Amino acid sequence: MTKEITLDGAPDLRRIYATAALRRGNDSDTLPDVRYSRAGIRVDVDDLVAYSRVCRFPVTGALPSTYLHLVAFPLQMQVMSGDRFPLPLLGAVHVENRIEATRPVGVDEPLDVSVWAQDLRPHRRGRQVDLVSEASVRGETVWRGISTYLSRGTEHADTESSDPPSTEQLASVGAGPLWLLAEGTGRSYAAVSGDWNPIHVHALTARPLGFPTAIAHGMYSYARVLASLGPRLPASGLTSRVWFRKPVRLPSTVRLRTAFERSRTLSVLENATGEIEHAVVENSW
Template sequence: MTREIVLEQAPDLRRIYATAALRRGSSSETLPDVRYSRAGIRVDVDELVAYAHVCRFSVGSTLPPTYPHLVAFPLQMAVMSSNGFPLPLLGAVHVENRIEVVRPIGLDDPLDVSVWASDLRPHRRGRQVDLVSEVSVRGEVAWRGTSTYLSRGAEHPEAPSSEPPSTAPLERVTAGPVWRLGEGTGRAYASVSGDWNPIHVHALTARPLGFPTAIAHGMYSYARVLASLGPRLPESGLTSRVWFRKPVRLPSTVRLRTAFEQSATLSVLENAKGEVEHAVVENTW
């Protein structure tokens, strides 16, 4: 039977990351049957504006498509740091994300959020798991998100993998925005998201976890892509999916190329020379 843990306030993410260094996960092949939730969350407009500024969203009457992830993220970390969770939190890499915007969420809407873990499975480089989030407004699901995290370990070359769609439609797209992401990009995003994972904060904290430099948050890169597409995307009925291919090392210069079709877009975020794919983003509606 699922154990429901209702929180009155968001977990302290700095504390979670600080204590995560003492926890290495377990060899369990099952996930704890637990669900974390919060009810009646009100969006802080000042915090929303700060997030929109960092990610380049326009502030309107409804939430940006990635903003509900920020509301759910502390509950994700609570699940991943709970007793019995089989993967270590530190060093976990965000490899894929899926968002469904069922209907627009207004700035004044009270949000009920629920998060749980699902589908622990092998990955060719270790093990991966989905953190599923639902955001409801007045009893109606308005937004769903699925974040897939990889923990490197024993390799499973035979494990099935989730591959992005072919980027062949982008071969004729040669122009697009170019962004210079400074060394402090990870800290700027952490300040508005609360995600102070050491791999994003500074090279000195990223190196012990296997990264030569700090790397940009996947959800920051994803948000920048969706913000760039702006009014091309609908406010509801949107299914958006991102595959994080190669980390964006900080500092770095990246470019975005997008192909537009009726009720769909396909984008690739890559390095300035187009030699390295950092993320592939597909939107449909």
């Protein structure tokens, strides 16, 4: 039976990251049957404005769909930092994310959010797991997110992977906007998201975890893409999916290219020369 745990406030992400180094994960093939929830969450308008400025969203009466991920993220970390969670938190790589936005969510609407883990499975480079988040307003589910995390370990070469759609059609798309991402981009996003994972904060804290420089948060890059496409995306019934391909080292210059269809967009975020794909984003409705 699922253990339901309702929290009065958001978990302290700095404390979770500070203690994460003590957890190494385990060899279990099962996930803890636990669901963390918060009820009646009220969005702080100042926090929302700060987030919108960093990610380049316009400030309106509705929440950006990636902001709801931000609300759920501390609960995700609470699940992943538990003693019985099989994968170590530090070093986990966010490889994919899916968002289903049923309708616009007003800034003043109270949110009930629940998070749980499911589908622990092999990956060709280790093991991966889905963290599922749902947000509802007065009993109506208005948003759902699935974040897939990879923990590197024993390789499973024959395992099928969730590959992004081909970006070959983008070869004929003209050059899109160039973004100059400063060395402090990770710290700027951490300040508005609370995600102080050391791989994003500074080169000195990223190197012990295998990265030569700090890397941009995947959800920052994803948010920037959605903010750029915002006027072309519907307010309701949107399914958005991102595949994180290669980390964006900081500082860096990246370029966005997008193909537009009647009920779909396909985007690639790449380095300035087009040789490295950092993320592939597909939106459909």
